[in-house]
Amino acid sequence: MDRAFSDYDTCSQMSYSPSDDEDSASFHTPSSYTSGHVTSPTQTPEKCEVEKEKRKRRGRNRVKNDGVLHTIKKTRRVKANDRERNRMHNLNSALDELRSILPSFPDDTKLTKIETLRFAHNYIWALSETLRLADQSKDKPSGELVQHCVMSPAAPSSPGSDAGSWMSSASPNSSSYSVSACTSNPSSPATSEDCYYGHTDNMFSLHSFPHNMIQHSSWFLQYNQV
DNA sequence: TAGGCCATCTGGTCCT
DNA sequence: AGGACCAGATGGCCTA
Numbered sequence: 547m548d549r550a551f552s553d554y555d556t557c558s559q560m561s562y563s564p565s566d567d568e569d570s571a572s573f574h575t576p577s578s579y580t581s582g583h584v585t586s587p588t589q590t591p592e593k594c595e596v597e598k599e600k601r602k603r604r605g606r607n608r609v610k611n612d613g614v615l616h617t618i619k620k621t622r623r624v625k626a627n628d629r630e631r632n633r634m635h636n637l638n639s640a641l642d643e644l645r646s647i648l649p650s651f652p653d654d655t656k657l658t659k660i661e662t663l664r665f666a667h668n669y670i671w672a673l674s675e676t677l678r679l680a681d682q683s684k685d686k687p688s689g690e691l692v693q694h695c696v697m698s699p700a701a702p703s704s705p706g707s708d709a710g711s712w713m714s715s716a717s718p719n720s721s722s723y724s725v726s727a728c729t730s731n732p733s734s735p736a737t738s739e740d741c742y743y744g745h746t747d748n749m750f751s752l753h754s755f756p757h758n759m760i761q762h763s764s765w766f767l768q769y770n771q772v
Numbered sequence: 773t774a775g776g777c778c779a780t781c782t783g784g785t786c787c788t
Numbered sequence: 789a790g791g792a793c794c795a796g797a798t799g800g801c802c803t804a
Contacts, residue, residue, distance in 0.1 A: 622790095627781060629791070634779075658777065 645662050648669060657665060 623782075626783095626791085630782085630793090631780070633792075638779095660777095 641659055641662055644666055645657055648657070648662070648665055
């Protein structure tokens with residue numbers, strides 16, 4: 547990491563002004579970073595003062611090399627930015643992979659990141675619940691099983707306790723859980739003719755998702771020869 | 773135009 | 789020491 551670099555810049559958000567230090571030149575491209583950035587939890591004002599003093603002393607000793615140091619700083623920052631960009635791209639690729647194995651919407655709407663994670667969470671729960679119920683009552687027809695699994699109010703430990711709440715962030719015990727109007731698409735506003743159960747943030751409707759889920763669960767049961 | 777989502781930059785902290 | 793991870797800030801794009 548940029549340990550030496552960040553030691554030098556420690557507390558910069560608290561009292562770092564362009565006139566404060568000769569090394570304050572910023573290479574922040576998109577914005578001038580006029581942040582209301584606050585000190586980190588471990589950063590006390592006292593420590594900041596100490597660091598500020600150290601910085602001044604170091605600054606006096608290296609005025610001649612300022613250009614070189616600035617170049618080094620800039621190079622390190624550019625490299626760090628590049629790594630961070632790649633890291634986020636990898637993360638997005640993983641999210642895309644996750645999206646690709648989840649049941650899709652009829653209109654192929656791309657799930658947002660948070661929707662993808664919530665849906666995956668609840669989807670995994672639904673599949674395991676399907677298996678569990680199938681194990682419990684093997685004598686029942688699979689259609690009935692799946693229907694029961696998907697549409698039932700669900701077990702107390704379930705991530706989303708209502709049938710339409712595939713993407714809900716609310717826990718089963720959450721008080722914000724409610725029955726509300728909804729749409730056939732989680733990214734669309736609610737319409738009066740649809741309805742869903744769950745948290746008011748993001749919803750999958752009873753019309754689209756449980757249907758997908760039933761199809762998927764049927765396949766799942768078949769595949770696992772339940 | 774406001775609000776949501778996203779990509780990117782940035783500095784701090786943790787880990788190897 | 790350097791990389792990974794994280795969270796805050798910012799600006800762009802899109803949609804209702």
